[in-house]
Amino acid sequence: MPNLMAKQEKRVYKKLGRPAGRTYVGTIPVRFTPDGLAAVDAWINQQDEEISRSEAIRRLVERGLKYRGK
Secondary structure, eight states, X not given: OOOTTTSOOOOOOOOOSSOTXXXXXXXXXXXXXXXXXXXXXXXXXXXXXXXXXXXXHHHHHHHHHHOOOO
């Protein structure tokens, strides 16, 4: 009987979890109205790159905080 444990193949798995190099302080659960979520999805569709809803919300909050209204 061959020794099956002696020669095991190493499987390469993609690392799960958040990308390296990013630091997050915490998680903030947010609820959206159907119209608000549709607006976020519409904004995502207008972008040149494919991004997640979470990333879109982070970018929109960042823009909102940078904007200085009248």
